[in-house]
Amino acid sequence: MREQLMRMLQERKDEMIEIRRYLHQYPEISFHEGNTAEYIARFYEGKDADIECNVGNGYGIVVTIKGGKPGNTIALRADFDALAIKEETDLPFKSKNEGMMHACGHDGHTAYLMVLADCLIQLRSSLKGTIKIIHQHAEETPPGGAKSIVESGILDDVDHIFGVHLMPNEPAGTVGHHSGYSMAGRSSFKLGIQGAGGHGSSPHLANDPIVAGAHFITAIQTIISRRLNPFDAGVVTVGSFDGKGSRNVIKDRVELEGDARYMSVEARETIESEMHRIVTGIEAEFGVKCDLAYENDYPPLYNHPEITEFVRANLERVDDTDIKQVIEFPKFSGSEDFAYYLEKIPGTFFFIGCKPKGVEKAYFNHHPKFEIDEDALLVAAQAVGEVVCSYNEHYHVQLAESVESS
Structure with a gap:
């Protein structure tokens, strides 16, 4: 089956590129992907x-392929939402939807x-078990x-x-893996600080929320330096501090927004x-009223070690001219909602190099000039196809027993 599948994928490389270019022209943002x-x-x-x-x-879609032979059930996932970014590439198939762009490779x-x-x-007649x-939809937006x-x-x-x-940090032909916690979890927060406005000449008659906000920005950095395990x-990060006003007027209220990233569930709980x-201390110290909205967006992504090793070992041994190298990627501080699947189902999330040819340093994901080497599409199909074939042929029973025992 492996040889037949790889041959079919090779023959349909141009079709992958055609589909990708169509989708690139008509991006849709999270929760609005009806046409896609x-x-x-x-x-x-x-x-x-x-x-x-x-x-x-x-708009999630699940396609179930029932194999002709008994076996386990595995799932393969791809996301299809775009970002609210105005594209700045010169591609002939650049986005036709104003202010939207496939800037993350979906x-x-x-x-x-x-x-x-x-x-x-x-x-399907040669497959053991079921593939879902x-x-x-909506990977980008909590x-x-x-x-x-999952629910x-x-x-x-x-x-x-x-x-x-x-991922554009490596050329097409590179497959990256990482075992254990591999991508950061993310939480977002919004803090409103209510003080009392007044004139800059008489601060004693007011209560300045900007001072309280500035103290908050400094204080939360001690969470990382003094509360987390080293x-x-x-x-x-505080990415927004809305305190704009007149130079000689003390504002009534300010609002700050930011996010937190972490590599373990324990760190997530400590930071929150x-x-x-x-915030409770700032209310007492400065006599202000604070309202904190704190949301845990995506959990840290945990790749099951046994399954990650299964993927690495099988991709390293394949004789495929398109898969040129299989390497360990470092942990990545970006977040990915594939982590929700991995909280419930043992699995792994690996990476496909797509750095454009002839470029010393590629624009990274989410940049308005983000581009990919389209040879990476075939590499992705072959890499995942190899995993399916290896699982189907040899490891569906052994891997299940190994994961259960661990």
């Missing part, structure tokens, strides 16, 4: 698979998985789509899950509890 979802659903019409649309809290994720899924549907293809798809129960029978992300990782404690 319809395009994906039409692709599966008439194919020998079950399709469920509007899964979760938006168009490529969707394109490779659509073609891979179609090939697997055609080979998850086309996920609460995201993954959590709601829908549609993945309750899945034994293992796999996903990939295009061997853990975390960062707290300390944030509330500091």
Whole structure:
């Protein structure tokens, strides 16, 4: 089956690129991806698979491929939302939707998985078990789509899950892996500080919330330096301080917004509890009234060590001219809602290099000039296809027993 699948993918590389370019021209932001979802659903019409649309809290699609032989159930996921970014590339297929752009590679994720899924549907008689293809909406915007798809129960029978992300820090042909905690969790906060306005010449008759806000910015950095385990990782950022007014007027109220990143559940809990404690202290110290809205957006992403090793070992041994190197990636402080799947289902999330050819330093994900080497689409399809074949041929029983024992 492996040889047949790889040959089919090679023959359909141009189709992957065509799909990716179409999606790139018509990006849609999180929770507004109706046309994209319809395009994906039409692709599966008439194919020998079950399709469920509007899964979760938006336009999620789950395609179920039932193999011809008994076995486990695995899931493969690709996201399809874009970002509210104005594209600044010169691509002939650049975005036609003003102020929206596929600046994170989700168009490529969707394109490779659509073609891979179609090939697997055609080979279903040779498959052991079941494969669930998850086309996920709203990865970019909390609460995201993954959590709601998990909560829908549609993945309750899945034994293992796999996903990939295009990354421009390595050239096409590179597959990256990392075991254990691999991507940061993220929380967001908004703090309103209510003081008492007045004239700058008479601060004693007012109560300046800007001073309280400035103290808050300094104090929360001690969470990282003095409250987290020195061997853990975390960062707290205030990205907005709305205190603009007149130069000689003390404002009534200011608002601050920011986020926190962390690499463990323990760090997440410490940062949140300390944030509330500091806010309570600021109210007492400065005599102001604070309202803190604190939301845990995405958990830290944990790649199961046994399954990650299974992926690494199998991709390293394949004889494939397109997969040139398999390397360990460092931990990444960005966040990814694939983490919600991994909280429930053992699996791994690995990375596909897509650095454009001839570029010394590529624009990173979320940049308005973000581009990819489209050769990476075939690499993604082949890498995930190799994982499916290895799982199907040798490891569906052994891997399940190994994960259970660990």
